[in-house]
Amino acid sequence: MKENTVLRKTPRYFDNNDENGSTSKTTAVDKVETYNVVMKPHSKWVRKKLQIDEPKGKKNKFPGKAPIDSKKLEKHSRGDEIGKGVRHPIHALKLKKKEIKYKYAQEQAARADILLTENAGYLQVDEDHRTTGITQKAIAENVDITAATKIFELKLEFGPYRTKYSRNGRHLLLGSKKGHLAAFDWVTKKLHCEINVMESIHDISWLHVETMLAAAQKEWLYIYDNTGMEIHCVKKMDKILRMEFLPYHFLLAAVNEYGFMSWLDISIGEVVGHYNNYLGRTSVMTHNPYNAMVCLGNSQGVVSMWAPTVKKPLAKILCHKTPLTAIAVDQRGMYMATSGVDRSLKIWDIRNLDGPLQHYKLRSSATDLDFSQKDMLAVGLGEVVEIYSNCCTQTVEAPYMRHKMSKSICNFKFCPYEDVLGIGTSGGFSSIIVPGSGEPNFDAYENNPYQTKTQRKEAEVKALLEKIPPELITLDPFEVVRVDVPSLKDKLDAKSKLLHVKDKKIDLKIKHKNKGLSNIARKKIIKANARKEQIKNTLEAQEMLDLPERQKPTQSFGVLDRFISKNK
Template sequence: VSQQPQLTKKRKKKTLRYFEETEDKQSKKDTEAIVVVKPKIKTPKRLDRRKPRNLTEKPDKDGVVIVRPKMKAPKQNLERWKRRNFRDSDPYPGEAPIPKDRLDRYGHGAQKIKVPKRGLRGERLQQVKSRSIFAQKQAARAERLHDDEAGFLELDEAEKEARLSQTEIAAAVDVTSATKYFELQLSQFGPYGINYTRNGRHLLLGGQKGHVAAFDWQTKRLHCEFNAMETIHDVRWLHQETLFATAQKSGVYIYDNQGIELHALTGLDSVLSMEFLPHHFLLCTANSKGFLAYTDVTMGVKVAGICTGLGRLDVMCQNPSNAIVHLGHGWGTVTLWSPNVKEPLVKMLCHKSSVRSVAVDPTGMYMATSGVDRKLKVWDLRTYKTLANYQLSMGAGSLAFSQTGMLASATGSIVQTYKDVCREAIVTPYLSHLCRGTVREVQFCPFEDVLGAGHKSGFSSLIIPGAGEANMDAVEVNPMATKKQRQHAE
């Protein structure tokens, strides 16, 4: 087979470019180096942004800028260079450590959730746990940004002897703060029990002879007012200002903020004291027969019922840090209860006579008790030992702690406040006030320098400088919450 000849194309002659025809050697060198001649004028920033990222420019002496391609360093050398250079500039790499005590102040128990390894429920619980841990760390780190501090009264020796009155304090403060001192004269249906909402915006009054009133105490706007036509022993707000519960003679009743009865817990009769656990949605009630009950307010179902066998239960408070209920008894003991256990967790002998009142501070580390023996004692709940023991003129009928650690006690018609009771020995009270009747209950208003006192002749709102927390967490409780924000939180 004869091979066919291969056809070859003739190559065209390559035309020489203009710089190859020239004999100027300097122009050849400049063109090979890709020379760009620029005047010594500052270019606008807009043009600088359009420069290619992979090119480097080095100006010459004559103003000639030579553009050369940028060399990329190997990844290993780059990491080695970072380790070598950033070691001196940042001696503490990574996130800053957070003290454990600061983290514990912002924990709500969601960080200790036991997450199952498999299933959709495990994934959701893991997301909830990770979000709660992140929120706890962020709140603890933001604590150093809280530069607002609560202010206290600093009196001279002569002023300490004279004792400032509420009228003098109201005259010295600004107009907005002066409106927080007021009195309600309600002498027909007293004595009155009181309760503030968790955000400190709304107030609930319950007279022993059946009078109930709920209103916004800052704007003085009344929500509802009615007479239950039977004895009322205690009143409590629930998780929102739209619901509250009253302990009446025939049972416990739940109303909305318009005064409409929503639910009747007739199985809980002769209830003397109540406490609402906001993080568990449980209403804790104690009656005159020694029966302690926990009711879920979302379903209206009794979760736990404990027959304590310790007689009349008219002294009760809760620990805000762990929701443990403290009960005071007639022979001087204080018991701690949980709905999971049928026996008391702790039983303490606090007084040699009947306990009249019990209060726990917001940190959950200190407890104050008062008895018929006219003594006021402060206890450390970590060691269950006495920190201070004070002798009063008569037994305090009601005790309350503020967010800053101040203690208020009601002895007869006199309301006294003490500063730093848990840290040092107190010689004289911080402030004192004489009410128009025997005081039944005292409570500090959250996030406000206000102390509320319900007595036989009505209600008194007192100004106590330094009692409220200056920095509030609007995610947990927001006094300025709108209707949509309240619904979203609920």
């Protein structure tokens, strides 16, 4: 084997074991040394000799599987073990065996982590430079050709464009205000279809596969296939402003001009939820991938969360005192970023409905927000896109990247599984590279960017089989695996009222992971501490002023000492 390149690769897991795999060794470019190594089959004699050579006092030759890092195990943990409440010997034994299997699953998952070989990229600059200084041009010059092709710009004439990527990040959908609708494989730049619907398009969305796309046009909602043929015209959904597709529920959630929310089940073609939200016209909408709730921002600065089965918002947060301009929720459903007219940007802990965690003041109000898979936040400010990395858990000082354009931004989306941000502007579409924004390892069972046709068909069937019913959309997605305690209590009470029926003793306690105290308890503690501190300080101060000390009784009267008046 020969190798004569200078290109330095990032070290990979298989690179370090070249002593058993490859027999070559790269040295300088000019000198190439070649070794001819003939592999001989192990003869019995050799093996025996080898065995003799080994020192006998050593540890076990095969100590078993490698130990797993406890942190990794913790990461894959599914919760506490089953307690000892089950007394029936057979069932107890069976549960114990089940528990062993669960543990095995956890360990296997932790072991499988080494298969995630890819690492996220990043920008590295000298100490006196900033990453914001790196332009797309500089990046394009320094990356390989294939990566450089990901930076491109489309100059289109039909007004402001909205963009969306398909779930595997392979396909791009463009829809313009002036009716231009185009779908293409943006990696190969192969066009699927391009039509002008001769109506204004307000929003666009891919459906569960890249062969179907939805466009919210002036009057109705239309569904096209990837050749641009109109499949459906859904007249139940009219004058739609914004749309979101919920892939696991097969729901197309939409809000229209009059504040009507509707969820269309695209697998059966039924509207599963349709009601007015009484928020008025709002075009600030996103969905929470963690629990599939639709988040709407209104002109009062309130973000409300909606589910198809409940006609009231399940939660409301007052985020800003001014109208909202954009909302974004990260992939894990941990953080929500909101921006208002007041030029502020806030990060919220949306899982606990708490916050704000961070409060940033911008120099102009953000027009759009989007989280990448690695929790980078893109902020659109007029003609500029700024990308902040790690801005949720800590307060950042400066953006990670900045990209200026000559056209005003309409919307942008991070491309899944790619370090790419696609920006829809008034003058077309531009794609830029943001190193480290995308998830480097993809799960081909979940989203496969290199999906073949058969794989797509297979995935479609499986997804349909695993479709989640719309009523399971709640704030807590694990609600369905919990026992319904109130009705259980009712049932128990009813049973206890029956005569001659023995009561079942059931422990109604639910284990909650209380990782800390409640806010109030914490505040109380802090207050108490502060008070203590103050008392201590005052005492010290008094001592400093050296007030006269109490005189001890000089003469002791034994028991009668207590009658001596104490002088203070």
